[in-house]
Amino acid sequence: KEIWKFPLARAQFFFENPQIQSLSTDFISNFLNCWDSDRSLLAPLYTPDSQFSVSVDSAAPFLASGNDSYQDKNNAPWDYYLPISRNMTRITSPQVIESKVAKGNEKILGLFQNLPKTKHSLATNPEKFSSESWKINDNSIMIVLHGEFEEVAAPDQVAKSLPKGPRKGYNNHKNNTNSKAALSIRTFDRSWFIVSSGGSFVIASDLLCVKPYAGTEPWTPSSLVDGAAPATAGSVTQSIPA
């Protein structure tokens, strides 16, 4: 049976050390509070060199198999996201790729306005989230968050697809209808590359990937599922060098 198991049990969280745990849990909690209430409050965390982009992976494995146990949650279209998505398996033009990354506070806040307003239930349902944080070097860390959010309202600014030649008029009309796209619940992964700067810290890189709702099972520690102790596999240990 061991053949069909990952050699180490899955965990909900990984923090490289207590300082990183404290910093990243505070960061995630405060960031999501602002993200859900007023995204402009996040402006001081970004610099003129910071980058933010969104990518959409709309082809979830269970959708492809026709076995979508979350079908009722995955009927909503991706209209709000597709015009701003930087999924590079779908776009190849260097100019378009470049245009989809927001650089600097102003453009980053602008792109934030293109995303639906959200609610993350981190405080009330922490089991719906999973995160990992580790040190990159002496002055930077990576914080990764996986989980779900509920779309609660349309974006402040609905992004429009680039007009396409003679069909420009048609596309404009079509985009006008996008502002009424249905809201849904989505799964996401987000990674923040954090750099300390004079006693505080800033976000150098912020990558958000939005996906169809896929449940919370991967975030549940194995020990809670089958009662197993954290696994050890041969010489594989449970520590990561500082």
Place this chain on the structure above:
Amino acid sequence: MSSYVFSKLCDSIIASLDSKPPANSNNLMNYNPLPQLRSNNVKILINASPLTDKRQFTEYWIKLPLTQHKLQSYDYHTIPGMNMTNLVINGKVRFNENGKNKLGESAEINPMNGMIGGINNNNNNANDKQRAIWGSWFGFTMVVVIDGIINENTLNSEFINSFNYKITYIAGDSVMQV
């Protein structure tokens, strides 16, 4: 760095993770599933469990059945002034459920044997001789931090300083347990 290089890198990472160990490789000398991992000073996480170094990653990965990864999305930022790149790859993965891991070790109970004509092969390289039985697709996310500037000619050099592999969707009808 152009997006073309990162497209090639994503393909290279996936191809190496899906690669078979060489025949009769009872030691790990000839198996290098992620050559881009740095040998020293590297951070590796799989499903939020840490591994200490590249060798342990190899030991871990060879214990898994053969995989097929399919790229569905990637995005990256190169951080100005730091020569580092944050690369996020999303996609789906499925596992060979014929009851053998990459070392050819069998499951104690192998309900698949009947389905593949009762083959009970103790050969260490049994994966070459048994037909793969691919299970359902899982979802995965990889967060990869790259040190330095890469180009098409150095795609197999050791430049990954962080590798965070996470199963983000679990197929309910697979025998594979995460």
